[in-house]
Amino acid sequence: MxxxxxxxxxxxxxxxxxxxxxxxxxxPEWTDRRATDQASRAARARQASGRRRFVDPTTCERDYNDAEMEFMMAMNEYKKASGRMFPTWSEVLEVLRSLGYEKVAPHIPAAEASRRTAASA
Structure with missing residues (x-):
């Protein structure tokens, strides 16, 4: 009981x-007011936002080069325009092509590439 x-x-x-x-x-009273207040703030934040926040790549700890920043900004623009937080690989390829990237060499499977490297050494 x-x-x-x-x-x-x-x-x-x-x-x-x-x-x-x-x-x-x-x-009659909560024993841990701090945890209660923290949980209440988190609940209010979840209700207020309505959807996930966009991740700002410029706030990461790592320094990015210009090409990486250009790609990340292009992906964020695509996400905002399409309304999709998680684009498919086809959509990522579409963004890469819109930036001017193209395939210049034929695709070589990893196993064949390692054999070629070993044979030339």
Whole structure:
């Protein structure tokens, strides 16, 4: 049986009766206010945002070169324009082509490339 201790350290009759009926008694005060406040703020933030936030690549700890920044900014623009947070690989390829990238050599499978490297060494 669930009992709530009263201030004097003795279980109250009302809490014992409430617990036996299957309902949880109301807690008179929270023991960890900081955790409660933090959970409340997080819940309000989730309700207010409505959708995931865009990740700003410029806030990462790593320094990016100009080509990487151009690609990341192009991907963010594509995501905003299309409304899709997670583009498909076809869409990523479309963004790369719009930046002027193109395939200049035929595709060589990894196994064949390693054989060619070993043979030339």
């Amino acid at each position: 669930y009992q709530v201790k009263a201030e004097a350290g003795v279980a109250s009759a009302t809490s014992t009766a409430t617990a036996s009926r299957g309902t949880t008694p109301a807690c």
